[in-house]
Amino acid sequence: MPEPGPTIEQVFREESGKIMASLIRLSGSFDWAEEALQDAFISALSSWPERGMPANPTAWIMTAARNRLVDFARRDRTRANKESALTYDIELRSQGNNAPEDDAMHLPDDRLRLIFTCCHPALNQEAQVALTLRTLGGLTTPEIARAFLVPEPTMAQRLVRAKRKIEQARIPYETPPPEQLPERLASVMSVIYLIFNEGYSATTGSALIRRELCQEAIRLARMLSQLVPDEPEITGLLALMLLQDSRRDTRVDDGGNLVILEEQNRSRWDRAEIDEGTRLVEAALRRHRVGPNQLQAAIAAVHANAASSAQTDWKEIAALYAELAAISPSAVVALNHAVAYALAEGLDVGLARIDALGASDLANRGKLLDYHLYHAARADILRRLGRNIEAAAAYREALRLAANEVERAYLTRRLEEVSSALR
Amino acid sequence: MRYMLLIYTNENAEQTPEQRQQIIEGHGRAMEDATLRGFLRGAEPLFPTSSATTLRALNGKTILTDGPFAETKEQLAGYYLLECESLDDAIAIARQIPTACGGGDGCVEIRPIRPFSAPAGLTGVSRAGHA
Numbered sequence: 001m002p003e004p005g006p007t008i009e010q011v012f013r014e015e016s017g018k019i020m021a022s023l024i025r026l027s028g029s030f031d032w033a034e035e036a037l038q039d040a041f042i043s044a045l046s047s048w049p050e051r052g053m054p055a056n057p058t059a060w061i062m063t064a065a066r067n068r069l070v071d072f073a074r075r076d077r078t079r080a081n082k083e084s085a086l087t088y089d090i091e092l093r094s095q096g097n098n099a100p101e102d103d104a105m106h107l108p109d110d111r112l113r114l115i116f117t118c119c120h121p122a123l124n125q126e127a128q129v130a131l132t133l134r135t136l137g138g139l140t141t142p143e144i145a146r147a148f149l150v151p152e153p154t155m156a157q158r159l160v161r162a163k164r165k166i167e168q169a170r171i172p173y174e175t176p177p178p179e180q181l182p183e184r185l186a187s188v189m190s191v192i193y194l195i196f197n198e199g200y201s202a203t204t205g206s207a208l209i210r211r212e213l214c215q216e217a218i219r220l221a222r223m224l225s226q227l228v229p230d231e232p233e234i235t236g237l238l239a240l241m242l243l244q245d246s247r248r249d250t251r252v253d254d255g256g257n258l259v260i261l262e263e264q265n266r267s268r269w270d271r272a273e274i275d276e277g278t279r280l281v282e283a284a285l286r287r288h289r290v291g292p293n294q295l296q297a298a299i300a301a302v303h304a305n306a307a308s309s310a311q312t313d314w315k316e317i318a319a320l321y322a323e324l325a326a327i328s329p330s331a332v333v334a335l336n337h338a339v340a341y342a343l344a345e346g347l348d349v350g351l352a353r354i355d356a357l358g359a360s361d362l363a364n365r366g367k368l369l370d371y372h373l374y375h376a377a378r379a380d381i382l383r384r385l386g387r388n389i390e391a392a393a394a395y396r397e398a399l400r401l402a403a404n405e406v407e408r409a410y411l412t413r414r415l416e417e418v419s420s421a422l423r
Numbered sequence: 424m425r426y427m428l429l430i431y432t433n434e435n436a437e438q439t440p441e442q443r444q445q446i447i448e449g450h451g452r453a454m455e456d457a458t459l460r461g462f463l464r465g466a467e468p469l470f471p472t473s474s475a476t477t478l479r480a481l482n483g484k485t486i487l488t489d490g491p492f493a494e495t496k497e498q499l500a501g502y503y504l505l506e507c508e509s510l511d512d513a514i515a516i517a518r519q520i521p522t523a524c525g526g527g528d529g530c531v532e533i534r535p536i537r538p539f540s541a542p543a544g545l546t547g548v549s550r551a552g553h554a
Contacts, residue, residue: 176511
């Protein structure tokens with residue numbers, strides 16, 4: 001008989017969010033739902049190897065977990081009303097349906113409600129992220145703790161506090177009304193992108209768990225885009241993450257050094273992700289409701305589809321950044337725009353723009369000059385211009401401000417390069 | 424579910440008569456909406472903290488002090504008591520309170536009220552009297 005282990009694991013990974021969402025709706029309790037789901041998987045582990053894999057594993061788990069919920073409700077006398085509601089609900093679902101396993105297949109999709117609850121702005125963002133990964137992503141508490149480099153008890157405490165707040169303050173378990181939807185969706189999207197970014201840009205911790213976070217974020221965005229199909233910004237977010245993820249294997253070399261876009265081995269980019277991301281962003285842009293995610297995805301698509309770094313369409317990228325700066329202005333977007341402008345229109349004019357940004361930041365007491373990438377961008381343009389003395393000074397300033405080890409290694413290498421050119 | 428909306432403002436902030444009028448009108452609209460939705464159970468402003476008296480136990484004795492329990496930048500200025508389905512309902516009302524949307528110092532804190540089972544024989548208002 002084949003080992004059922006990996007398959008149970010697959011069911012858990014793919015389906016636990018959906019099952020969890022239904023269990024929370026049925027019980028009104030995150031804790032009961034979690035416990036019931038866990039018990040159901042434990043009984044699957046002992047039952048499936050003996051009796052064989054059920055025809056519909058998801059439905060089997062759902063049924064087992066639901067039975068556990070009824071047990072909990074019966075045991076918990078203080079929740080007498082809840083019990084009858086629960087029993088009623090379950091009986092209602094089973095009516096006219098002799099095969100209980102089929103019934104789970106027709107459950108309404110509760111995941112959308114659940115993600116809005118987990119990402120409710122009344123919870124702090126750290127809690128939103130942890131709760132989303134725990135309930136919809138099916139990650140265990142130790143896994144989430146490892147991913148965010150916090151001690152396990154801290155993460156467990158964070159989850160307990162969030163669940164307690166949902167219960168005590170009664171954060172609703174429902175999709176927000178239309179007038180609240182844009183704001184609430186923005187909160188959900190920023191949680192998903194935060195999860196992705198943690199996996200993508202973190203350079204410490206295990207590579208495996210980081211990979212998992214990226215995949216989880218993509219999975220969540222895919223789910224959200226299916227559940228809310230008419231929002232092009234969600235499609236834009238999914239496209240953006242796919243396009244960034246396509247480069248994951250080439251961003252760091254075997255020695256753990258950062259490889260910049262220009263020097264990455266493009267033949268190792270994930271073509272399937274690039275194609276899907278490109279198709280999605282094109283479809284989103286055709287709806288003519290442009291937003292920051294779509295524009296960033298479009299920029300990533302231009303990079304991803306350039307046959308070589310030299311063939312990058314910088315004019316297109318500069319135009320997209322200009323549009324992005326118009327709808328969501330920020331110092332960082334302005335910096336990226338100036339860099340693209342330098343590569344499209346000439347290094348000298350681009351450098352002048354970057355310097356102008358620095359000067360206006362100084363006048364406005366902004367934070368751009370404290371941002372290592374400002375100095376790194378300036379240094380790279382100066383290096384290309386052959387102005388090595390100034391480039392070295394800018395790399396030094398960037399190094400002074402950079403905290404990330406991988407980025408520091410890159411800056412150090414560049415600094416040595418321009419310094420040796422001076423000798 | 425009942426919620427207490429605690430309004431904190433800087434009671435020393437200067438206000439023009441127009442600003443004061445706007446705040447009064449803002450509360451009028453918030454209370455009207457809370458009433459129409461059937462949420463409003465109470466809403467009252469407080470006198471400034473200079474009128475406060477604070478009691479605390481010290482070595483088994485009750486000590487009275489003139490003034491608030493702590494000097495803070497923002498002071499409790501009033502409250503709304505709501506009864507509604509969920510936090511989102513309470514937020515919808517809190518958003519309309521001038522402190523939360525009209526600019527200026529201060530904030531509105533929403534606190535769910537913990538269900539309290541009175542000892543047998545004590546109900547409603549009388550319970551507070553015996554507490």
